[in-house]
Amino acid sequence: MRLHRTVVAALGALALVTALPTSASAANGSLHYVNVNGDDFSTDNPVSGECYLLVAGAVHVDNGTDSVATVYADHGCEEPLGAPLAPFTAGDFGDPVPHSVMFS
Template identity: 40%
Template sequence: MKLRTTAAATMAAFALVLSLPGSASAAEGYFHYKYVDGYAQEQHVTLHDPHSGKCVNLYAVGDDEVQPGYGPHNDTDSAVVVYTGANCQGPEWKLRAHGNPARDDLLVRSVRFAVTPG
C-alpha cells in the first residue's frame, strides 16, 4: 500500500513540475508604467516576470475607451514591444531589455515581450 501511495505522490509531483511555466515563457524582471485614475491621481503599476510571446492588455489602460498609460520602463531580461492600442494594435515601439525609463509622452495600452530561449 505504501508503494502505491508513494508512486501516486511522485507522479502527482512530476505532473505539477511539468505544468509549471519554463524560463522561456516569462520575461524575468519588472515592467513598469503609469496611468491617471478616475480621481486624477497618478498610479504606478509593476508587472513581475510578465508572460512572453503573448499580447497583454495592461491593467486599467488596456481598453481603447480609457486613457492610455504612459512612461513605460522595461527592466526585464527581454525586449518588449509597446503598443498605443489595445490588443497589440496601432503604433508600436520596441524597448530593449534592462533599458532606461521611457519619456512620459510614450503612451501604452498593451505589450508583447519577446520569447527568450530557455
C-alpha cells in the same frame, strides 16, 4: 538480465521526461509603468508572447526585464508604437500613449 532492466527503466524515464509539456517562457524581472492618471502598476515575470493591458494608457514604461518589450497604441497588441524597449530601459510617451505591451 539486471543490466537489461536498468537500461529499459532508464529509457522509460527518459521517454516520460521528454513527453512532458514545456512551460511557457517568461521575461525575468518586472515591468513598471505609470498611467495617464499618475497611478503606478507593475507586472512580474511576464509571459513572452502574451499581450498585457496597460490600464488607462502609460505615460512612462520601465522595462526591468531581460526581454524586449514592444508597446502598442491599441488594447490588443496589434499597432506597435515606436521602437521596442530593450531590456532594462525605460521610455516616456505622450500622444498617443501605449495601451498594451508584449514581450519577446
